[in-house]
Structure formats: structure tokens, C-alpha cells
Amino acid sequence: MFLTTEEPRVEFDSMETPRTSAVESVYDPAEDSFLLIDALEIDLDRIRELKPSICLEIGCGSGVVISALAKCVENCTFLATDVNPIAAEAAKFTAQRHLPEQKTCVQTAVADLDSCFLGRLDSKVDLLVCNPPYVPTTETEALPDDATKLAWAGGPQGTDLVKRLLPRASELLSHRGCFYLLLLKENNPSDVCSEARRLGLEGRKVIERRCRNEHLFVYCFSRSDKTVKLA
């Protein structure tokens, strides 16, 4: 890319990457964050067609993903959780900076997965988003003893959080709802898809990318029994 003094042209529909502040102990947006944003951008028309009312991000970190989404999707409530209290604050701040004040509709809470909404959001979430701690680690390495490690240590196969989240996703999703999940090749996306299928969710690969030593994917899961639910 060559340098120019001109402002970069922002296409009307493209998703703008929110500016975040580097805060110690909060996950800095990286290739995985950007791949998830790219996947949402690819599917943006589809997402808008859903006319989502409730969007929930699990593990929002700096808030880069949910803020990007909130800027492009109208008339929707954006909820985000993170176990790291500093991340929940950082995400709130990122949203406030990225969105005009009269429009800020990103609300964060400190919680494990969606536990703070238990029983209130079943079949109501139109858009569920998660970039989990996905790096395969030993069980001891995955012990949540510090906030930085919480952001990446995923346990054997890197799917500890994903395995807990899938059954929740099948409860939370509205009948046309979509669940965007970032996965690493070592997480065995096809195993994750079989597990999801057992729970009534069908996975579709939206995008994949090799970044340095990581081969990353974003899958979109939705109910396989859409027609039944409609009846």
C-alpha cells in the first residue's frame, strides 16, 4: 500500500474498525478480532434483513466487535458480557467513543457467559457473537488465575468455553437467530459443528484466514428446525 495524504475512503456499507485503548489485562484487538468483524461485514445484508432486536456478545474484551456492529445495525439492543471487569469497562468506553452519544446502545455486564441473563433471553437473541479464548492449553494452564490468561487459554483443544456456550446458544437464539463464532483449526471446527448439530444448530463457514501461525475460521450457526418453529 502506498501512502497518501487523503482520508481513506469509507464505503457506505463497510464496517469501520473502532478505535480501542490499550489497557493492561484487556485483550487487544488482533487478527482474530478483525476476522470476526470481517465475517460480520460479509454477512451484513443478511444480518440487517433479520431486523435483529437483541444482539449479545460473550467475552467482549475491548468491545471492538460489538461496537463495529452497533454502528451498522439499527434499532437493536447490544448487550455484552465479559468475566474481566476491566474489559467490560473498556468495551463501554470503546462503544461510547465509536458511536454518537445520542445513539449509544451498547450495555455491558461483568458475568460468566450469559449467566446474568439466565431465563430472560431464551429464544430472544437474534445475533450472538463470540471470539472465545481458543488457544489449546493444558488444564492447569487454563485455570483462570489471571485476567490476561482468561482471554486466550482455552483448555485442551481450546474449546472449554465453546463447549459450555453451545448449549446456551441453542437456548438463546431466536428462531431465525445467528451465532457467529471464531474458531481455530486446532479446535476442530468439524467436531464443533457435530456438537452443534446435536443441539439443533447448523454450522456454516463464513470465512477462514491464515494469520502467522494461526489458521482461523468464523462459523455461523443457526437453528436447523426453523420451519418447525415457525408452525
Next chain:
Amino acid sequence: MKLLTHNMLTSKAIKGVQTGFPLNIVVKKTKTVETEFSSEFIQRMLPKLDWPAFLKAAQTLGVGSQLPDSPPTETTDETVLRSIHHALVEVEVIEGELICPETERKFPISNGIPNMLLNEDEI
């Protein structure tokens, strides 16, 4: 924490708690930020709301007087939708507490963010 969020929060994750909803609010500091009114947004949120919980919370925050006793129907005029908008998304609890209606467990709200984390022995 806006009342829209409060309407979704529960303490059901606590062992033995049946519904954990609605959480009682202790208000120490609130902030009001004018936000763009969209009747479509309010219409989309109405079916997701637990109306009695919303009314009670709005009363706690002192913004409930204009709200109707039951959720509005499609014919409701904009004045009513605007007062719902105000209570639902313009007022925010910045400092305070949420209290589980069944166990009295307290959850702090600081900088507008509720901390709903539970200890291992509570789940």
C-alpha cells in the same frame, strides 16, 4: 445500567434461586443522557419487556409517573412511547446495587456496569 438492561438481568444462576427476577435496585447515582428517539426501536423492544418489572424499576428511579399500567398497543400515541423511551434508555444507574429478590445477594453497579459474577460456592 439502563432499565432496558435491568429488564434482562437475573440472579437465576445462583444455586437454589427459582427466577431471580426482577432484581431490586438500590440507586446511589444516576445519569440522564438524551438519546435519539426511534418509535421502531421501542416497538421492537416492547414484546421483549417484562412490563411489571419495568414499571417497578422506573418507579424506583423516579421516572415512572408517565408510564401506562399495561404495555401499549399499536395505537398508542407518540407521547407515551417517548416516556417509555426516556425511562428505558435515557436514564442510567451509574452507582448502586442490584439485589436478588430471593436470597438478598447484592451485586454492585459501578461506572454504570453491573458486576454479576458469582463465587464458585454460589453456583
